[in-house]
Amino acid sequence: MSKLGKISLLFSGLSLTSMVIIRSMLGDWVPFCWVALGLSIFFLGLTLYWDRRFLKEFLTMKTTKEGMSMGVLIALMLALLIVVNYLGVKHYATWDFSTAHTNTLADQSIKLVKSLDSDLKVLFFYKKGVEGNEDNRRMFRELIKKYQDQNPRVLLEFVEANERPDLAKEYGVDKGSGVVFLDYKGRRNRIEKIDEQEFTSAMVKVTRTQNKNIYFTVGHGEKSLEDAKEGLGLNALKVMLENNRYTVKTLPLIQTTKVPDDADVVVVAGPIQGFQDFEITALEDYLKRGGSLFLAIESQNSAGLEKLVKKLGIELQNNYVVNVVETVLGKGVNQGPTSAPIFAPMNQITKGFGQNEVTLYRYPQALKHTPVEGMTVDELVKTAPNSVAFPTLSLKGDGPQGSYALVDEVTGKWQADGKEFRVIVAGDVDFMTNQMLYQNLNRDLVLNSVAALAKEENLISITAKEPQSTQLLLTETKFSVFLFAFIIPFPILLLGVSIGLWVKRRNA
Structure with a gap:
């Protein structure tokens, strides 16, 4: 290569480098970039012109042709890898081999995300330097990826609050530990907990076009919806329902x-004063119209509702169910909340509950199923078989032991040609109060029940899946077979093959 050709090639490289540096520093294309690019092309052209003979001889050499052939082969291989990776990103499949399918979305989530007909914007607000932000972002990205696998309309954007103060102010972001907003057709919802349950519930809220009306009866000493300080109030329940875009009245x-025509669900929460006959008739008329009713009735205080409940095929036992525990002195009565770990496995309300989870109650009464024509009763929640029922709160003597139903669901038609209604009867009201609503699965039971009554099965709360361990139990005989058929022969076989290959190569 000639001296002028080398100098010209050097200037071409310097011009190209200066263009790249200026473009990177300014962050935009400026007119000088065209000048630098033009000079680079000009000097490259001079190099090709001055050293045309040298280049012709170089390209006709045997080594050059072989090298170019290898280069073309490498280029084709790289192109093939790029195409394979591109197709792998655009079209892929995943398999979940975990026993509890902890890496797979629930059916409700899949059904809901596939129904999106517009972009669902997901904005994750964070602030640099806040502890735990990186882990939260990673976990949230992995969660959203599961939804994006089902529908590409789920769009995720991470927003640094300090870099986008206008957007942070618009969404009312007031902290930097990781706040998420869902925006769908102008409807927004905020979540702060990174799990499938919260995200899917938020999706339901933003995709719902109309709020459901939940009516709570008053005037009979029911638990107060406005009482936020006392543990036995229902303000936490009211806030939870309103956060799920229900209208509470x-x-x-x-x-x-008369029950209003716009009532999607009517809740009777722990009345202590009797209902008048015309009020019972109003509730019956509401059920005849295909209404949905939630009755939470305390033991020894049915407030005149036992007649209505009996017509539904349920008899209130007016007792107090408690758990039996093992102590140093023998069996004893658990003085704390009564736990119920048995759930209806096929009912939409409880089929997602974990095997090791429980709902908690405060001295609930048992419910007995008395068959009534046209009524179907499903026992949603039951206590463990070693539970005991006492007639009074003194809890003395030997009460009958067994598994007692605490929450039942009734479906049917009040009249043969009428509309189908749905009623949930609970032998306790304290499980939905401020003190106990967020304990164990109580929140899920209440939300799922309201969603089922409001005919919103896609809002059924999703319980976190429990990772299950796989245990390998070997008898002495199986262990011996495993040891002498695999553990010992396999390393010996590998050693023999290795020695054989070494001897063969040595003598080759």
Whole structure:
């Protein structure tokens, strides 16, 4: 290569380098970039012109042809890898081999995300330097990837609050530990917990076009919806329902004498004063119209609702169910909350509950199924078989032992040609109060029950899946077979093959 050709090639490289540096520093294309690019092409052209003979001889050499052939082969291989990787990113499949399918979305989530007909914007707000942000972002990215696998309309964006103060102000972001907003067709919802349950519930809220009306009866000493300080109030339940885009209203039946037509669900929460006959009739008329009713009735205080419940095929036992525990002195009565670990496996409300989870109650009463034509009763929640029922709160003597139903679901038609109604009867009200609502599976049971009553099966709360361990149990005989058929022969076989290959190569 000639001296002028080398100098010209050097200037061409310097011009190209200066263009790249200026473009990177300014972050935009400026007119000088065209000048630098033009000079680079000009000097490269001079190099090719001055050393055309040298290049012709170089390209016709045997070694050059072989090298170019190898280069073309490498280029084709790289192109093939790029195409394979591109197709792998655009079209891929995943398999979940975990026993509990912990890496797979629930059916409700899959059904809901596939129904999206517009982009669902997911904005994750964070602040640099806040402890735990990187882990939260990684976990959230892995979660959203499962939804994006089902529908590419789920769009994820990470927003640094300090870099986008306008967007942070618009969404009302007030902290930097990781706040998520879902935006769908202008409807927004905020979540702060990174799990499938919260995200899918938030999706339901933003995709729902109309709120459901939940009426709570008042005037009979029911638990207060406005009482936020006392443990036995229902303010936490009201807030939870409103956060799930339900409209919570009160229903003074003694004044209106009729359940409003826009009532999606009517809740009777622990009344202590009797319902009048015309109020019971109003509830029955509501069921005849295909209504949904949630009755939470305390033991020894049915407030006149036992007649209505009996027509549904359920008899209130007016007892107190407690758990039996093993102590140093023998069996004893658990003075704390009564736990119920048995759930209806096929019912939409409870089929997602874990095997090792429980719901908690405060001295609940048992419910007995008494068959009534046209009514179907499903025992949603039951206590363990060693539970005991006492007639009074003194808890003395030997009560009958067994597994007691605490929450039942009734479906049917009040009249043969009428609409189908749905009723949930619970032998306790304390499990939905401020003190106990967020303990164990109580929240899920309440939300799932309201969703089922409101005919919103896609809002059924999703319980976190429990990782299950696989145990390998070997008898003495099986262990001996495993040891002498695999553990000992396999290393010896590998050693023999290795020695054989070494001897063969040595003598070759």
